[in-house]
Amino acid sequence: MPFRLRSRTLALCFGLGLVLSGVIAHPARAQKIEIDITKPGFQRIPIAVPDFKFQTAEQPQLAREMGELLSADLDFSGLFMPLDPRGFLEDPQSMGVTAGEIRFPDWKRLGADFLVRASYQAQGASLRMEARLFDVVAGRMVVGKVYEGEVRNWRPMVHRLADEIIMAVTGERGVFDTKIAYVQVQGRVKEIYVADFDGNNPVPVTRDQSLALSPAWSSDGSQLAYVSYKEGNAKVYVANLHTGGHRLVAGFPGINIAPAWRPGTNQLAVTLSKGGNPDIYLVSASGELMQRLVQSWAINVSPTWSPDGRRLAYVSNEAGNPQIYVMDVSGGQKRRITFSGNYNTSPSWSPKGDWIAYSGMVGGRHNIFMVRADGGEVRQLTHGEGDNESPTWSPDGRMLAFSSTRQGGAALWVMLSNGTGLRRITRGGGQEMPEWSPRMGGR
Amino acid sequence: MNVWLDRTVRVLLMVILAAGMAACAKKKVSPQAGVGPAGYGPGDMGGLGAGGALGADDARWRELGLNTEAERQEFLNQAQRFENEDIYFDYDSYVLTEPAKRILDDKLRFLKRYPKVRVTVEGHCDERGTNEYNLALGERRANAAMQYLANAGMSTQNLNAVSYGEERPIATGHDEASYARNRRAHFVLNN
Numbered sequence: 001m002p003f004r005l006r007s008r009t010l011a012l013c014f015g016l017g018l019v020l021s022g023v024i025a026h027p028a029r030a031q032k033i034e035i036d037i038t039k040p041g042f043q044r045i046p047i048a049v050p051d052f053k054f055q056t057a058e059q060p061q062l063a064r065e066m067g068e069l070l071s072a073d074l075d076f077s078g079l080f081m082p083l084d085p086r087g088f089l090e091d092p093q094s095m096g097v098t099a100g101e102i103r104f105p106d107w108k109r110l111g112a113d114f115l116v117r118a119s120y121q122a123q124g125a126s127l128r129m130e131a132r133l134f135d136v137v138a139g140r141m142v143v144g145k146v147y148e149g150e151v152r153n154w155r156p157m158v159h160r161l162a163d164e165i166i167m168a169v170t171g172e173r174g175v176f177d178t179k180i181a182y183v184q185v186q187g188r189v190k191e192i193y194v195a196d197f198d199g200n201n202p203v204p205v206t207r208d209q210s211l212a213l214s215p216a217w218s219s220d221g222s223q224l225a226y227v228s229y230k231e232g233n234a235k236v237y238v239a240n241l242h243t244g245g246h247r248l249v250a251g252f253p254g255i256n257i258a259p260a261w262r263p264g265t266n267q268l269a270v271t272l273s274k275g276g277n278p279d280i281y282l283v284s285a286s287g288e289l290m291q292r293l294v295q296s297w298a299i300n301v302s303p304t305w306s307p308d309g310r311r312l313a314y315v316s317n318e319a320g321n322p323q324i325y326v327m328d329v330s331g332g333q334k335r336r337i338t339f340s341g342n343y344n345t346s347p348s349w350s351p352k353g354d355w356i357a358y359s360g361m362v363g364g365r366h367n368i369f370m371v372r373a374d375g376g377e378v379r380q381l382t383h384g385e386g387d388n389e390s391p392t393w394s395p396d397g398r399m400l401a402f403s404s405t406r407q408g409g410a411a412l413w414v415m416l417s418n419g420t421g422l423r424r425i426t427r428g429g430g431q432e433m434p435e436w437s438p439r440m441g442g443r
Numbered sequence: 444m445n446v447w448l449d450r451t452v453r454v455l456l457m458v459i460l461a462a463g464m465a466a467c468a469k470k471k472v473s474p475q476a477g478v479g480p481a482g483y484g485p486g487d488m489g490g491l492g493a494g495g496a497l498g499a500d501d502a503r504w505r506e507l508g509l510n511t512e513a514e515r516q517e518f519l520n521q522a523q524r525f526e527n528e529d530i531y532f533d534y535d536s537y538v539l540t541e542p543a544k545r546i547l548d549d550k551l552r553f554l555k556r557y558p559k560v561r562v563t564v565e566g567h568c569d570e571r572g573t574n575e576y577n578l579a580l581g582e583r584r585a586n587a588a589m590q591y592l593a594n595a596g597m598s599t600q601n602l603n604a605v606s607y608g609e610e611r612p613i614a615t616g617h618d619e620a621s622y623a624r625n626r627r628a629h630f631v632l633n634n
Contacts, residue, residue: 273579
């Protein structure tokens with residue numbers, strides 16, 4: 001679906017303008033593959049992405065840049081293995097773009113299962129891109145799309161194409177239009193930033209020169225809750241990313257921390273110590289206190305909702321040290337789900353509902369784990385390279401972003417949910433507490 | 444040398460008291476203000492800006508009930524010590540240790556002697572935990588200290604707890620010695 005971001009703030013924020021897309025032709029349905037990239041034996045699908053073909057003399061450098069970005073996206077997904085373009089036989093600027101012009105046997109010999117062939121016309125500020133995904137083995141087109149927009153929005157345009165390709169092959173859209181909110185450390189100041197899923201285009205959401213922590217996305221991606229000390233102690237605020245407005249939603253005596261939007265609603269779980277003990281409450285996004293969800297004599301923090309909004313995972317130290325619990329919100333029954341180690345925190349419920357990722361301390365180091373929501377099975381995903389904290393799922397549940405000190409100062413990293421395919425997405429250090437957005441515009 | 448230092452500290456203290464008053468009127472309070480090894484130490488000079496009216500703040504002294512120069516000097520000396528001495532905690536614990544209780548007894552004497560002071564008790568943690576859990580743990584540490592004072596008969600009306608979790612370490616090393624210094628409650632005088 002084409003969508004338009006109306007406000008200037010958001011357009012500035014996200015560097016997105018209008019990107020329209022259309023279908024070139026009714027292609028043959030791709031055979032949907034049941035793909036579970038977390039299975040140990042999963043083989044990435046080899047795909048060829050030659051440089052795009054420029055059809056005007058303008059912006060010729062985009063030919064390579066767009067091809068490289070598309071390759072990077074496809075590689076990022078963990079589904080594809082882009083082939084090295086140095087092995088390609090044809091000059092991308094003279095090679096054809098339609099099925100009749102593609103030499104499928106050549107691509108097959110190179111080992112490609114799929115081929116993306118795209119061309120573009122840049123005229124002044126406007127950009128038109130045509131792209132086709134070919135099934136090399138079957139020798140036919142799977143997806144054909146036309147995108148129109150502004151030259152400066154070539155990145156979102158390529159991300160959109162990458163989403164379509166993932167959609168065609170898996171039946172589920174990719175996450176290349178998503179964002180990651182995080183905390184940027186600047187000396188003694190911490191601000192909330194939002195960047196593209198790959199760490200590009202970082203934009204500040206807060207500019208308070210204070211301490212801002214714990215960003216949390218609303219289900220439609222239009223609002224970001226966070227904690228700030230800008231008024232003295234820790235309170236929960238919500239930033240409206242469309243208007244750029246910020247409002248207080250929980251500023252009770254004591255600490256007001258750890259916001260988590262209940263999926264599909266305008267309510268947030270937060271930890272408040274207004275009653276003397278840090279317990280988890282439900283508040284409305286307009287700041288109304290609705291109910292106490294978790295109450296004990298212990299520390300209760302870091303709520304994360306099941307995708308259906310019926311259960312809550314959180315951290316409690318009622319057993320003497322921090323462990324992860326799951327509570328049924330309507331019935332109130334709670335159940336501890338982590339038993340190994342004595343410091344398990346930062347739970348993040350997967351968008352498919354089956355797993356809860358968390359950070360657990362092993363030998364003095366934080367590592368990323370995931371546990372079945374019923375506590376049934378635990379997998380360790382990182383293994384003691386620096387401290388690895390604050391896991392957060394991509395909206396398709398295939399990837400996890402987290403912060404890691406494995407290369408010195410804290411930076412954001414992304415890995416596949418089987419622990420492979422690690423890549424660092426932020427530079428310069430000082431990034432922590434990532435929170436992956438939902439798909440934008442509820443797509 | 445010591446005499447010079449003493450004098451410097453006193454002058455700084457007066458400047459800071461004055462500046463602190465002015466800062467109260469500001470709408471936005473950044474968390475840096477008043478945080479650090481000692482709010483009354485020279486290190487905070489830069490942030491508050493020198494050159495304002497010096498500590499001829501009779502209203503403040505009257506509020507504290509300190510009328511003579513000697514009383515004020517003594518207060519300043521004791522205030523510095525009050526703010527400079529933190530209490531320390533074990534890892535993932537908010538239980539008051541025996542040394543911490545002795546320091547709190549000391550603070551109790553100060554608070555009883557100067558019942559008009561307003562105090563912020565800051566709870567801090569080392570960096571090893573996770574931010575949100577540490578915010579709750581830091582509050583527990585601050586509350587444990589306040590509770591101790593309350594149990595000893597102090598009114599908590601003039602006491603206020605703030606948790607900074609692991610966000611405001613005093614020691615920036617990544618070793619047990621630094622961690623131990625960061626697991627603390629810190630006391631700041633607000634008047």
